[in-house]
Amino acid sequence: MSTRKTINRFATIGGICTAVALAAAGCGAGGPTNSGSAGTSTVNVLVEAGGHAELTGVAEQCKKDAGIDVNFVELPYDGMFNRLSSEFSSGNVSFDVAALDSVWLPSFKDAVQPIDEIFTDEAKKDIFPALVKEANVDGHFIGLPAWTNAEIILYRKDLFEDAKNKADFKAKYGYELAAPTTWKQYQDISEFFTRDGMYGTDVKGGVETEWLAHVLQAGSPMVLDENNKVVIDNAAHKEALDFYVSLTKSAPSGAAQVDWAAAQNLFNQGKTAMTRFWAHAYRQIPADSPVAGKVGAAPMIAGSAGIGGVPGPWYLSVPKATKNADAAKKFIKCAYDNNSMGIESSLGLASRISAFEKYQDKEGYESFGPLIETLNGKATATRPATEKWQQIVDTVLVPMLQKAVAGGDSATLLADAKKQIEDLLK
Amino acid sequence: MRVAERTTHDGGTPPPVVAGTSVPTTTGSSGRQRRGVNREGLEAGRRSTRTLLWVLLAAAMVLYGFPFLYLLFTSFKTPIDTIAVPPTILPREWTLENYTNALGRSGVLASFINSIQTAIISTVLSLVLAVPAAYGITRYQTLSGRIFIMAALVTRMVPPVAIGIPLASMMAAVGLSDTPIALSIAHTTISLPLSIWLMSSFFEAVPKDLEEAATVDGCSRLGALWRVVIPVVSGGIAVTAIFAFLASWNEFLFALLMTAIRSQTTPVVIANFQTQFGLDWGSMTALAAVYSIPVILLTLLLQRKIVAGMTLGAVKG
Incomplete structure (x- = not known):
């Protein structure tokens, strides 16, 4: 009976496969882990996939210097917050060190332990002031910035240096064509290059950070003041929003849907002459891009309050629940000591001022000077320290921006946003 | 071009005949010729229906297959081609660089092994639990069975994220954190309810007479299930197995919440x-x-088993 034989064959194969799978399933193919074991020299580090490369060199050095073995747990950004929430709330963590996005620090401040001993006076001088402030929660340092980022201006050097463009621009606007330093210049240059199927800039309706940088440049704290009072309807927010929206006429249509990836693609494809973008993108322009080798970098533009950017650091923190805190802190110290190794990685970032300065004059690192200037900018500030920040971004700020770039009235939208944020914070 | 139209004996309209071609008459040997024309007409009708079906089939295949084909073509594109604005379908320059990058990344091979382990365990668990459950429900037709099968369906209505975090905590509490076994159990919660429903429909299609004949020939109830019913529904089991395997193979959320170094899929x-x-x-x-x-x-x-399984219900009764 052939069916019978087939079934027996499948049952046998299934049985063997299951037996093998079950036998191997006790540990999994990734190898055993000593997570949470007290006193071991192995630390598990939870890191967003993009940041893994930043710490790989550090981990190798740490093994040599301190005898610490490092296992990395890579997770995609979108799922990492859920994973952290789940493990912190259960009190049973599978990692000894977590790389936390700065916006998550307030949410997890009670689940991680102080690392004050790493923040010596010397260290505090070598870390950007905004980051030192952000890492300090309720009087204790709870995370060491492993790398940081900020938006700077990337522009098409070839177009800016073209003699005809220079002459035409001067004739039309009355001043020399150069990398913009003010809002007005950014508007003029964007308008000038919007021709022949090209656009002067992009407008990102799908993300909020860029508009918040303009708010800082206009002289206001972002969304909440130091007393956590909602100030999103003040004059600076409106001025920044009006400026942001004014650029839509020099940007590709569909601004409401444009996010970081879309804006980066447009620039790398040669569709936009300028972009305000995270500094790491300078080194990530594909070699076969039509703009490769033709891009310049400049500090973020200034408003009435000066240059202002929103830093995007990631912090290394030690969960209270780990039983391997000593080794975890040794790893973090290693990460600080060898911070400049991150610059050699594919992401190419660091957090120490000395690390950036060491590389800023080297070829290929032209974005570091503008990045340092932006991070030291008079108006540069970190995001408000509230546990509700991510919720405010997702449910209020981004939808409001999308309506604004689609033609909504800025004053009305900001007033509505204020009410929604106040409701969220109640 | 003039077209002559005639009426057939059954009132139907034969295929149009183009003027200038030989027109068969209704007398003498022409009867056979006319039947030949009718047959040709039917053939032509069948051909156009078949062509139409092929066109529809091709359209459906393009609709379903295009995303996969686009994925496949993108995997052979250069970095700048992958982000082209507007996007291109075919690579301007073919490259295998993406494959070397992807497969050379640390942890990829281990994740494949983990995926295979997890999917196999989850599939076997689903079948081992679903086959007897579905058989019992369909053959004994009890109230508790009906409640059970409805309750099984209700569990499918709970968003996975709602049970993912508690499941992760439970697995950690019993020391199964970051193991393929834990993930397989979690995946079984997804595939088991639908496996029971699928298997129930397959068992219902099997006439009870078959089992009765087997018991008359000396089989026990379990013997009849194993020797008679299971071979009949083997196509259905293959369909269910495929479904359970796919559910585990492609699952993301539980894998994200429950795996780390050892068992990441x-x-x-x-x-x-x-x-x-x-x-x-x-x-x-x-x-x-x-x-x-x-x-x-x-x-x-x-494939054969799947097709057999899909048509199993069609011969019920």
Whole structure:
């Protein structure tokens, strides 16, 4: 009976496969882990996939210097917050060190332990002031910035240096064509290059950070003041929003849907002459891009309050629940000591001022000077320290921006946003 | 061009005849000729219906297959081609670089092994639990059975994220954190309810007379199930197995919440190509293309059984 034989064959194969799978399933193919074991020299580090490369060199050095073995747990950004929430709330963590996005620090401040001993006076001088402030929660340092980022201006050097463009621009606007330093210049240059199927800039309706940088440049704290009072309807927010929206006429249509990836693609494809973008993108322009080798970098533009950017650091923190805190802190110290190794990685970032300065004059690192200037900018500030920040971004700020770039009235939208944020914070 | 029309004896309209061609008459040997024309007409009708069906089939295949083909083509594109605005379908320059990047990334091979382990355990668990459950429910027709099968369906209505975090905590509490076994159990919660429903419908299609005949011949109830019913529903079991395997193979959320170093599966690794600092389309699509190969092979291997399973209910009664 052939069916019978087939079934027996499948049952046998299934049985063997299951037996093998079950036998191997006790540990999994990734190898055993000593997570949470007290006193071991192995630390598990939870890191967003993009940041893994930043710490790989550090981990190798740490093994040599301190005898610490490092296992990395890579997770995609979108799922990492859920994973952290789940493990912190259960009190049973599978990692000894977590790389936390700065916006998550307030949410997890009670689940991680102080690392004050790493923040010596010397260290505090070598870390950007905004980051030192952000890492300090309720009087204790709870995370060491492993790398940081900020938006700077990337522009098409070839177009800016073209003699005809220079002459035409001067004739039309009355001043020399150069990398913009003010809002007005950014508007003029964007308008000038919007021709022949090209656009002067992009407008990102799908993300909020860029508009918040303009708010800082206009002289206001972002969304909440130091007393956590909602100030999103003040004059600076409106001025920044009006400026942001004014650029839509020099940007590709569909601004409401444009996010970081879309804006980066447009620039790398040669569709936009300028972009305000995270500094790491300078080194990530594909070699076969039509703009490769033709891009310049400049500090973020200034408003009435000066240059202002929103830093995007990631912090290394030690969960209270780990039983391997000593080794975890040794790893973090290693990460600080060898911070400049991150610059050699594919992401190419660091957090120490000395690390950036060491590389800023080297070829290929032209974005570091503008990045340092932006991070030291008079108006540069970190995001408000509230546990509700991510919720405010997702449910209020981004939808409001999308309506604004689609033609909504800025004053009305900001007033509505204020009410929604106040409701969220109640 | 003039077209002559005639009426047939059954009132139907024969196919139009183009003027100038030989027109068969209704007398003498012309009867056979006319039947020949009718047959040709029917053939022509069948041909156009078949052509139409083929066109519809091709359209459906393009509709369903295009995303996969696009993924496949993207995996052979250069970095700048993958982000072209507007996008291109075919690579301007073919490259295998994305495959070397993706497969050379640390942890990819381990994630494949983890995915295979997890999917096999989950599939076997689902079948081992679903087959007797479905058989009992369909053959004994009790109230508790009916309540059970409805309750099984209700569990499918709970969003996975609502049970993912508690499940992760439970697995950690029993020391199964970050193991393929824990993930397999979690995946079984997804596949088991629908496996029971699927198997129930397959068992219902099997006439009770078959089992009764087997018991008359000396089989026990379990013997009849194993020797008679299971072979009859083997196609259905293949369909259910494929479904359970796919549910585990492609699952992302539980894998994200419950795995770390030891048991991370490939869907999480694929998602890791999208980072906060950029999206590596080329490597992501290359790994996704490679990851789809085992499922395609499995489907081809069990193709006959799947078709048999799908038509099992059609001969009920």
